[in-house]
Amino acid sequence: MAKINPKTLLDKIWEAHEVAPGLIYIDLHLVHEVTTPQAFEELRLAGRPVRRPDRTLATADHNVPTDGTHVVSRIRDELSRVQVEVLERNCRDFGVPLYSLGSEHQGIVHVIGPELGITQPGMTIVCGDSHTATHGAFGALAFGVGTSEVAHVLATQCLVSNKPRSMRIRYEGKPGFGVTAKDLILATIGQMGVAGATGHVVEYAGPAIEALSMEGRMTICNMTIEGGGRAGMIAPDENTLSWLEGRPGAPDEIPSEWRSLKSDAEAQFDRELLVDASAVSPMVTWGTTPGMVVPVTGAVPEPQSEHEERALRYMDLAPGTPVQEIALDRVFIGSCTNSRVGDLRAAARMLDGHKVARGVYAMVVPGSQCVKAQAEREGLDEVFKRAGFDWRSAGCSMCLGMNPDVAAPGERVASTSNRNFEGRQGRGARSHLVSPQMAAAAAVAGRFVDIREWTT
C-alpha cells in the first residue's frame, strides 16, 4: 500500500534532528587544525565551553608532513607546527578527544570517521571541511561548514540551517570493466556541471551504486561538493552494516531501524537526474574544474567559453590533443577521495611487474595510520616501493599542498584527489583528476592509458 506521506531519506533524518524550525541537532562534529583555531578562540573569548566533547572528535591532517615525522614539535614548517600545537592545546583545554600526529588513529578526518565506526546511518555530521559529504555514504546527512558554524556547533551542538532541497541521481545500467566509482562521479559532474546540485542534498541510487563497495560509495559522496551539492548520501544496506560491524565506535548490536532507513518508494525529489552508468568510460579531467572532464579515449576539447580558454592556457594543452598523449611529471595517490585500503589495493594490482616511468615522481599517501598499517600487513607498501613509488605517512598531503608535498610550477600531475583548481597542488601546477587504477597505470606509462587494455 502506498504511504500517505512518502518521505525521502533527507526528510527522515532532518525531521529526527529538528530541535526547532531552522535549528538542527548535530550528532557528530569532526574537527581538524586548519578551520578551527579561530572557532576555539571565539569560545574562549566568550567564556563558553564545548557543549558536547563526547560528540566531537579531532585529528591533525591538512598540515602534517608525510615524511614519517611523528611528533608535533618536530614539524619543520613553523606555521604548520604552531597550528597543530594550537589544535592540541585547544583539545586539551576544551576536553575534546584528539588523534594528533603520532597517534595510531591519526589520519584524514573523512577517512578516520568511517574507519572508527563513528560514521553511522541516520546521523547528522558536520566538519569545517567541504568534503564532509563523504560520510553520507553510510546514510548519514553530512555537511561541510565554515569556521563561524564550527564555533556555533562547538558551543551549542546545533546548526542554524534551512532544509536544503532534495535531488536524486539515479544510475542506470552496469558500468563496464575498468570503470570505477571515481569515473562515475567525474562523469556525473561532467554531465550536470560544477554547480549542477547547488542548494541540494543529493541521494545517489540505482544498481550501480548498490554494487559499489563502501569505499567506492565514499568516493562518490565525497565529490558531491564538486557538483555544488550540499551533501551526498546513499541509503544503508547490508554492505553498510557489515562495514560497521566490530568497529570501535559501532554499537554491539546493529539497530534494526538502520535496515529500513531509506527514501520511501513514492517519495518526491525536487530534482532528478539520470546517468547511464553503462556509457561511462575511465575519465580524466583536462581543465581547472572537476567538470572539465573527458573519457580517456577522448581528446582535449575545443574551448566553449573564456573560462575554458583560460583553463587550456593554464593547463598548457591544445584542443584536439588525445588524452593518452598527455605526458606526466608526477603521480599522487591519496586524499579523502581515494586513499582507503581498497583504493590502494586497486592501484597496487596495476603495478605487478612494472616500474614507474623515468622522469616521473610517484607517491602514495595512505588516508590514515590504520590504512597504512593494514596496507603494510598486506604487503602493498612493498608492491608500491618495488615499482618506484614513494610510500608516505598519512595526511591530506598533495590534495591541497599545505604541507611540503607540492608540485612545482608547470609540473603535470595525475592525481586521485578531488580538485584540479589553478594552483591547488602547487602554484602553477597542472592537475588531472583520475581513479587510483588510472593513476598507477599512468605512473608506469608516463602518460594516461586506457586501463581497460592494461596488462600486468
Place this chain on the structure above:
Amino acid sequence: MKAVGVIAGKVSVIDRDDIDTDQIIPKQFLKRIERTGFGEFLFYDWAREPGWGLAKNPILVAGRNFGCGSSREHAVWALEDYGFEAILAPSFADIFRTNCTKVGLLPVALDETHCRAVAQAGEAEIDLENQEVRWPGATARFEIDADLRHRLLNGLDDVALTLSREEAILAYERERERPGPVTTAL
C-alpha cells in the same frame, strides 16, 4: 557581527564564473591562526598576473557560482578585510554564501543581465531592508531569507540566539537524542 546597513559606492568587477575559494585565498595563508589580516593575500596568485587590478570598493560583482570549492571561511575574511561589504553575483556556492552571512559580508544574487548592468554602471546602492539594488537608471529586487535578513540588519550573534533556546536543546537531548557514538569512549 556588525549590522548591515545600506551599502553604497563604487563596484569592482571580476568577470569570471566558478571562482573557487582556492583562488580567493590560496592554501598557504590558511596556516594563520588569527581571523584578521587576510586582505593583503586576496586573489594572491591572480594578483601577480599581468593586467590584474582590483580596486578596494565596497561592492564586488563576479560571475556565476562564486565561492565554490573549499569551505574555508578565510575566503570571506579576506574579501571583507580587503574592503568589500557586499558581493553581487548570478549565483553562489552554498557554503561560501552561508559563511558570508555569518561574517556580515552581504551576498546578493541577481540575474546575469542585472549583474552586468551594475558592473557597467560602476556604482550601486544595496538596500537590504528593502531588498533592492539601485544603480543609475535602474533598480532590481533581490530575494533573501526573512530570518537571515533580520539577523543581518540587526547584527545579531547566531551563537547567542541559539543559546537563548537552551530549553529546546535540553529537551531534544533528553527526549530525542540519538544514542552514540561516544567519541570520548573510543
